[in-house]
Amino acid sequence: MKRALTFLLPVLFGLLLVCTACDQSGSGAETPAHTVYYLTESEVGRELDYEILSVPEGTVEQQIRAILSAMRKPMNANHRTLLPDSVEINAVEVFGSTVVIRFSSGYDRLPEIERSMLNSAVVLSMQALEDIGFIRVTGERTSMAGYMNADSVVLEDSDLRLTSFEIEVYPVDRSTGKLVPYPLHIASEQEVLTPRMVLEEMMGGILGEAAPFDGRMDVRNVTSNGENSLRADLYVPVELELKGREADLWSVVNSLCSCRGVETVTVVINGSAPSERGLEGCDGLLAYDARWIG
Amino acid sequence: MEYRRSPALVNSLRFKVLVSFMLLTVVLLTILNTYPVGRMRNQLILAREVEMRSDFGAFSAALESAAALDYETAATALSILDVGRDQRVLVTDAGGRVLYDNLKTSDLLGKTALFSEVIEALGGKDVFRCSYDIDAFNYRTACAVMRDGAVIGAVYAYEYDESSADLLQETREEILQISVAVSAMTLLFIITFSVSLRRRFDRVLEGVYQVREGNYDYRIDLRSSDELGIIAGEFDKMSDQLAKNESIRRQFVSDASHELKTPLASIKLLCDSILQARDISVEDVREFLGDIREEIDRLTRITEGLLYISRMENGAPMDGICDLTHTLVRSTDMLRGNAAQMEVEISYQDLPEMAYVSGNPDMIYQVVFNLMENAVKYNRRGGHVRVALEVRDDQTLLHVADTGIGIQEEELERIFDRFYRVDKMRSRETRGTGLGLSIVGQCMEAIGGHIEVTSTYGEGTCFTAYFNNAPEEEEDFEDYDGEGGGTQ
Numbered sequence: 001m002k003r004a005l006t007f008l009l010p011v012l013f014g015l016l017l018v019c020t021a022c023d024q025s026g027s028g029a030e031t032p033a034h035t036v037y038y039l040t041e042s043e044v045g046r047e048l049d050y051e052i053l054s055v056p057e058g059t060v061e062q063q064i065r066a067i068l069s070a071m072r073k074p075m076n077a078n079h080r081t082l083l084p085d086s087v088e089i090n091a092v093e094v095f096g097s098t099v100v101i102r103f104s105s106g107y108d109r110l111p112e113i114e115r116s117m118l119n120s121a122v123v124l125s126m127q128a129l130e131d132i133g134f135i136r137v138t139g140e141r142t143s144m145a146g147y148m149n150a151d152s153v154v155l156e157d158s159d160l161r162l163t164s165f166e167i168e169v170y171p172v173d174r175s176t177g178k179l180v181p182y183p184l185h186i187a188s189e190q191e192v193l194t195p196r197m198v199l200e201e202m203m204g205g206i207l208g209e210a211a212p213f214d215g216r217m218d219v220r221n222v223t224s225n226g227e228n229s230l231r232a233d234l235y236v237p238v239e240l241e242l243k244g245r246e247a248d249l250w251s252v253v254n255s256l257c258s259c260r261g262v263e264t265v266t267v268v269i270n271g272s273a274p275s276e277r278g279l280e281g282c283d284g285l286l287a288y289d290a291r292w293i294g
Numbered sequence: 295m296e297y298r299r300s301p302a303l304v305n306s307l308r309f310k311v312l313v314s315f316m317l318l319t320v321v322l323l324t325i326l327n328t329y330p331v332g333r334m335r336n337q338l339i340l341a342r343e344v345e346m347r348s349d350f351g352a353f354s355a356a357l358e359s360a361a362a363l364d365y366e367t368a369a370t371a372l373s374i375l376d377v378g379r380d381q382r383v384l385v386t387d388a389g390g391r392v393l394y395d396n397l398k399t400s401d402l403l404g405k406t407a408l409f410s411e412v413i414e415a416l417g418g419k420d421v422f423r424c425s426y427d428i429d430a431f432n433y434r435t436a437c438a439v440m441r442d443g444a445v446i447g448a449v450y451a452y453e454y455d456e457s458s459a460d461l462l463q464e465t466r467e468e469i470l471q472i473s474v475a476v477s478a479m480t481l482l483f484i485i486t487f488s489v490s491l492r493r494r495f496d497r498v499l500e501g502v503y504q505v506r507e508g509n510y511d512y513r514i515d516l517r518s519s520d521e522l523g524i525i526a527g528e529f530d531k532m533s534d535q536l537a538k539n540e541s542i543r544r545q546f547v548s549d550a551s552h553e554l555k556t557p558l559a560s561i562k563l564l565c566d567s568i569l570q571a572r573d574i575s576v577e578d579v580r581e582f583l584g585d586i587r588e589e590i591d592r593l594t595r596i597t598e599g600l601l602y603i604s605r606m607e608n609g610a611p612m613d614g615i616c617d618l619t620h621t622l623v624r625s626t627d628m629l630r631g632n633a634a635q636m637e638v639e640i641s642y643q644d645l646p647e648m649a650y651v652s653g654n655p656d657m658i659y660q661v662v663f664n665l666m667e668n669a670v671k672y673n674r675r676g677g678h679v680r681v682a683l684e685v686r687d688d689q690t691l692l693h694v695a696d697t698g699i700g701i702q703e704e705e706l707e708r709i710f711d712r713f714y715r716v717d718k719m720r721s722r723e724t725r726g727t728g729l730g731l732s733i734v735g736q737c738m739e740a741i742g743g744h745i746e747v748t749s750t751y752g753e754g755t756c757f758t759a760y761f762n763n764a765p766e767e768e769e770d771f772e773d774y775d776g777e778g779g780g781t782q
Contacts, residue, residue: 045411045421046414047408048408112388112445116389117408144389148406152406155409157452160382160452164379
């Protein structure tokens with residue numbers, strides 16, 4: 001019995017210590033990590049950077065104030081606060097999911113870019129707080145334009161990639177009724193030029209109001225007799241007379257055939273064959289026709 | 295010492311050559327694969343920087359002069375200037391809020407773009423940056439839009455340039471392919487060269503080994519005109535010379551042994567005669583002792599001659615200046631007794647008052663004395679010895695002609711060999727050692743001259759010694775005033 005007690009007592013003591021430690025950690029009042037934004041300066045220039053901090057639990061206003069307080073004191077030596085001491089917090093107002101933070105006149109005296117960076121840092125730092133949708137930051141005389149959320153600020157430009165395409169399209173020369181080659185430049189976020197992009201660009205630019213089509217369209221890839229073909233659904237107001245305006249239709253056909261891999265195009269106007277709107281020789285599969293080039 | 299046909303690979307010359315070539319190739323190819331591509335990349339970036347700074351500087355200037363900074367103004371200016379066709383172009387206000395984006399489907403309008411370039415531009419500083427990865431160049435430029443000294447916005451342009459990166463990558467791959475091909479060819483060449491070098495070195499080493507072992511007849515016979523071929527050729531010549539020297543040495547040892555053995559045998563015979571004769575008279579003993587003395591004198595002359603030759607071979611001094619006329623007269627004085635005994639007349643022709651020649655006076659005396667002594671000794675009774683000096687621009691020629699027995703043509707080549715005698719019987723009578731002309735030949739060679747001989751068998755012989763004249767400024771000369779004659 002005595003030997004058993006000698007063994008059990010240290011074990012029980014150890015368990016007691018572990019339980020005590022668990023109790024202490026469970027009673028902590030800090031929330032999960034928040035990203036708090038600061039200014040950093042490196043060889044690539046000035047930009048916003050963040051630190052991951054824990055913010056004590058409490059009301060939304062308390063948490064906002066805690067974050068603003070943390071924004072004044074960066075932990076990382078390479079970070080600099082965007083919220084100088086001259087800018088004091090006059091008020092933090094919470095209206096449902098919208099928060100208005102009112103700073104003192106020091107805010108008004110900041111250069112505009114500094115003010116903008118402060119606004120962005122505040123908005124980005126608050127994004128982890130639940131129940132906050134929009135934020136507005138004001139001074140005593142100036143305020144940001146509108147309300148902001150995390151989507152309102154863009155820090156990275158890696159998504160701005162733009163791909164340029166050059167393609168030859170064929171608008172109608174109204175004086176001759178023939179098609180003229182025109183180098184169309186298209187800039188797009190997509191890496192591949194699609195016939196739809198070409199047609200949209202033509203409609204919005206060089207064809208414009210001169211074309212009878214009203215801008216709505218639907219371009220689909222189809223395969224016909226083993227050939228890569230397109231079906232172009234165009235819309236023309238019913239009251240518009242199309243008879244004799246075959247050049248407008250061939251403008252679309254020849255231009256689409258300039259796209260890589262497109263061999264033939266089937267044009268459908270308001271769901272019907274072109275002949276039903278008085279356009280002769282435009283039904284079925286149409287291939288590039290040089291006779292229309294003037 | 296053992297000859298190792300194959301040294302350890304790491305110690306072998308071919309390994310060192312191989313490693314050196316490979317290291318050199320690696321270094322060259324590394325430079326080839328980095329420097330041109332790096333330079334091309336920098337050129338591309340620089341060209342783009344100039345273009346973008348120019349384009350968007352102009353765009354920024356256009357916006358500065360516009361009435362308002364908004365979407366329409368930016369779109370119009372961009373269209374008129376025809377810039378930004380390949381770039382994403384943003385225009386922001388002073389707070390970084392996007393007012394214009396050239397992408398029609400943009401979702402950036404109204405948002406705050408706080409890229410580092412925009413921040414710097416809004417701080418009043420134009421900036422251009424480029425980052426490059428294997429897929430593309432990422433060019434970024436930003437310019438401030440100023441009005442009345444204040445920043446009212448910024449122009450930001452971003453270009454993702456894949457075509458230049460592709461071009462750079464293609465160039466890099468082409469250089470790499472060339473490098474691989476060059477490396478393969480170089481390696482092949484190095485291996486071939488190394489194998490060939492090893493074979494040829496082995497042949498040279500084999501030659502060295504064979505000669506070291508005494509096989510002087512071995513020839514490397516490496517038919518090549520490079521350095522190794524030259525070394526092999528010279529080595530073969532050296533083997534020839536060694537073989538010849540060895541033959542001479544053996545002949546010399548044999549001759550010297552024979553020449554020394556003959557007087558010794560005579561001495562022994564004479565001593566035995568004295569010892570074995572019971573009733574030998576004093577007169578006979580004196581006669582035998584006189585013969586013994588002659589043989590001892592002969593031995594002495596032979597050993598003195600050999601010692602003289604040995605001294606010359608061991609580097610006796612060759613320099614000096616000597617008056618040939620003076621030496622000639624002294625030699626004649628020394629031989630006057632012998633000449634009178636032989637009834638030989640010695641006469642001079644064209645003897646100048648002084649004739650200074652270069653060379654050790656002792657050697658020159660040996661030459662003159664030996665030539666004249668031979669002319670007297672091997673002359674016929676009542677014959678003549680005609681001595682003449684011919685002074686030319688840079689040489690003085692000594693002619694010694696006799697009316698003696700002459701030398702047969704086939705023997706002329708050998709008369710300067712040691713212990714060679716033309717008429718062995720007469721030589722013994724005249725107490726010759728067979729070393730006199732050998733010493734003459736070696737002395738002439740040592741002092742930089744040479745000697746020629748012409749002879750008509752039965753009529754006489756003429757020796758012509760070519761001495762180099764002493765430089766005129768040399769005054770410190772030494773005439774040989776020797777006594778006792780030369781070495782016969």
